[in-house]
Amino acid sequence: MPGEHQSEKSGTYDEDRAARAASRAAAGDKDALEELVTILERSRTVHRMVGSMLLDQNAVDDVSQEVLMSVMKSIRQYRGDGKVSTWLHPLVRRRVADHLRTQRHVAALDEAQLPAQRFSSRVASRAAIRTAISQLPEKYQAPLMLKEIEQLPVADVAARLNLSEGTVKAQLSRGRARLKQILGEPW
Secondary structure, three states, X not given: XXXXXXHHHHOOOOHHHHHHHHHHHHOOOHHHHHHHHHHHHHHXXXXXXXXXXXXXXXXXXXXXXXXXXXXXXXXXXXXXXXXXXXXXXHXXXXXXXXXXXXXXXXXXXXXXXXXXXXXXXXXXXXXXXXXXXXXXXXXXXXXXXXXHHOOOOHHHHHHHHOOOHHXXXXXXXXXXXXXXXXXXXXX
């Protein structure tokens, strides 16, 4: 079809095309896996997802490549039940968490970066918040990043993470309580 590859060249993401490629790749078609990775690279879907979770733009490219490698390793787990982007999100979340965990061990948080004033009375340091979130158990990290950093409504967070709104609200509440312990401030 003449226009079939147009979305690939323009950088837009075609969910239907990605789903067809992912389904074929999950069945063992190596060419389809290559097509899926190409779709994800050219549309910059993975890059945007990682970029929404990381403040360090220098790390976004590296983590995006790690996500694409994870896609290649775990494609057999794709079942086609939902959107490829929904299947992809936990892979992105795990690679971002791995990266943040590594960074936490590499560079200790400078005490001067920790917020000194109440969150309600100042603009919070995104780097300090992201660092604190990275210290939480993985199940709290993504909901807090999406809700507090990206400012998404709970319904959107639930849809992105493929969780119920009640589960997201519970994870947000527990995550905020742990952030309060880490930061020593109301969250």
